[in-house]
Amino acid sequence: MSLKDVPKIPKLSEIPSDQVNPVVLNLLEICHHFQELFHGLRDEIARLKGEKARPKIKPSKLEDDPKDKEKSEPKKPREIRKKTADLEIHDTIPLPPVGLPAGSRFKGYEYFTQQGIKISLYNVLYKMERWITPTGEYLVGKLPAGVDGEHYNQPLRVYILHQYYHCLVTQPLILEQIREWGIKMSAGQLSAILIKDKEKYHAEKEDILRAGLETSSYVHVDDTGARHQGHNGYCTHIGNELFAYFASTQSKSRINFLELLRAGADDYVLNEEALAYMRAQKLPQFLLDRLIGMGNKSIECKEWSAFLADLWIKDSRHIQIATEGALLGSVLDHGINPNLAIVSDDAGQFDILRHGLCWIHAERVFVKLIGFDDAQRAAIEKVRTEIWDYYRELKAYKSSPDEEKKALLDAKFDEICATKTCFVSLNLALQRMHRNKAELLLVLERPELPLNNNLSERDIREYVKRRIISGSTRSTDGRRCRDTFASLKKTSRKLGISFWDFLSARVSGRGDIAPLGELIRRHACAPTGCQPVGP
Incomplete structure (x- = not known):
């Protein structure tokens, strides 16, 4: 049967009222669900043929609700300031008027500033005697x-x-x-x-991650595609308002993420935290007992596989759990704060330590719902409005947190998620949101945490643009340098440093710009809060 032969599904208004009942409504939802699948196949066929598919749903406007604009304070009038007031002048040329008559008196200057650059060849021949x-x-x-x-x-x-x-x-x-x-x-x-010969840049990039993890109470994380040598790969971003770290690998698993969080360390550690993780992931007790019997232990990377084999841990799932636990033990053993909050878009590999979810991504589930009649569409709009209002209350709570507001917001979340509507899919989406309550409401315990993961998505857009322009990388050095210079560029700008000045200082070997990791640590000790730190 072709897509054209798919029968038209009747609208609710076309069904006699005496035939409408909950069973009919559920069947209609199932039929419309399969109709959406057929539309998806149609889009895929159009894509393969080089034709245009249906337009995608616009991103959530949770941050740009008109009510927020109405409530915002009026903008102050912009201070008019001459653009060239603090401009560095490299040359000054006095210009006397032409045809100045005798007896004229000098009355000062009128100024005109021209900005520009010099681009010219400058070849030097050194004659070494x-x-x-x-x-x-x-x-x-x-x-x-x-x-x-x-x-x-x-x-x-x-x-x-x-x-x-x-x-x-x-x-x-x-x-x-x-x-x-x-x-x-x-x-x-x-x-x-x-x-070539970029080891000092790679070392500075790794120090950025160490400094960022040592001094931060939370980080944003995300990943995107990054092809290498014709094969699919992934780039993982870790960062916040002070730093950005990029790393391209062939995997985006939790093991890969934990390996990145080790920030250059190369060991597996069995300690209480590692064993607690394995227990939570339901590693069989008899295997857990064998690991407990080894005591606190650090194992080198090259010896890890043999270590597990000696303990008869050979099932792939058991190896995965043990490896993830030992990597987490290594992360914490190297000084990472166990209360570090990781804010993500609900990708499973990031669900470690204190995991917080992005509200923008959580609300997109409701954006994608399509009501089949006016009642269902009204229910969706009502729930989305309640979520928007609740989101604004969370933003207000972040500004002035207290225990009374915390209790009210906690109860209100339960109330919103317990709403029963005439739309089964909407009810299921609310139930899913409630299952993520601890991660969505982590901000009630930690008001400093962001409510969305927009920062990470903005940072990682660098890779999307590079992928569109240049495609994939071919050499290992090329991929490593792409990660390194993207990290250095984004971090420099967050610290208020011109990337041109940064490159000039590093290429020349001048010490007028301190290592970026040092600037991040210096900021952590500053009492002024989250402001950019200059050189």
Whole structure:
């Protein structure tokens, strides 16, 4: 049967009133559900044919509700300030008037500022003198500091890094551009500038994650696709208002996420936290007893598989639970706060430590519901309005938390989720929301936590743009550098540092911008709250 042969499902208004009963309503919902599946197949066929599919549902406007705009305070008039007031001036040129008559008196200046840059070739030939001493020893002049044996000077290397990692310009376009300027460079030399000998950058990136996890009470997390060498892969983002960390791997499992949280450590640790996790994940007691019998223990990565085999832990599910537990033990053993809150979009791999859910993603379940008659559509709108109102109350609670408000909000959540409507799918969505109560209402215990995961989605958009422009990475060095420079760029901007200035300082070796991890730790000790920290 083709899609065109699918019979039309009658609307509720077309069914005689004496034939309408709960069974009919449920059957109609099932039929409409399968109709949606057929529409999905139609969209997939259209996509494969290169045709347009149905438009997607717009994202939730929970943060942009008109009622919020009405309640917001009127904006203060913008202070008019001359753009060039604090502009650095590199050259000043006095301009006397033409045809000045004798006897004229000087009355000061009128100013006109022009902004610009200089782009010109600057090739230098270093003639290193070569001498022979009376003893037959040859002495040769040394290159000045900053040249470092590089055939391309520091400003050019900074420009190439900035164009590629900040402006997302492709390598062929960069190569075409600099060749038009008269610079002789091969594609291989350009690639080497972008990805070779970047160990100091990789080390600084790893220190960003360590500093961020050490000093933060919560982090946002998310992942997206990141193909590598023609195979599907994933990029995981970890960050908050002070830092951003990206890591591309072939997996997005919980094991992968825990390995990232170790922040460079390479061990598995059996301790109380690890065993508690395994117990909660229902590892069989006789296997748990064997692990308990080993006592507190740290196992190197290369020895972990053999360690499990010696204990006769061979079932894949049991290996997974034991590995996740030992990784969690390692994360906590290396100083990560056990009360670290992890805010996500409800992806299962992130459900560890204190897990908080994004309200925007939770509300999208209700956005996708389609009512079959006016009563069902009205029920959906009523519930969504209640959720919006409740969300605004949570935002107000974050500003001034107290125990009375906390109890009222807790009870109100139960009341909303217990609502019974004429729409079965809506009732099921409310039940699902109630099952996630502890994670959605973690903010009642921790008012500093965000209510959504928008920050992570904004940060990880960098990868989406890169994926659209350049596709997948081909070399291991290329993938690693993509992660590293995205982390350094986002973190620099969050700390109030120009990425151009950051690259210039690192390429030249100047110490005028401290390591980003140090700036993050310095901010944690500052009493001024969550404000950007400059160099």
